[in-house]
Amino acid sequence: MKKEICTISVSSNSLGDEYTFYEDHTIKRVYDNHSLNSNKTEWLEPHQISKQNKDKLIRACPEEFKEQIMHLLDYP
Secondary structure, eight states, X not given: OOXXXXXXXXXXXXXXXXXXXXXXXXXXXXXXXXXXXXXXXEEEOGGGSOHHHHHHHHHHSOHHHHHHHHXXXXXX
């Protein structure tokens, strides 16, 4: 079973957008396209996340996980 590091929400308005980071460097994103199409799941590699979303994730990241998540995202 994958060991979770943390889940970070970068939701906007009423649409959910959560990223869950795992110790094996996998990232699960659960998001809503719109109110009738919710809880879609995709598995991402760090290079598939835009710089803008990486910025949002780091800003929203709990302080105790920030260094680990920055390393996982290869964030400058």
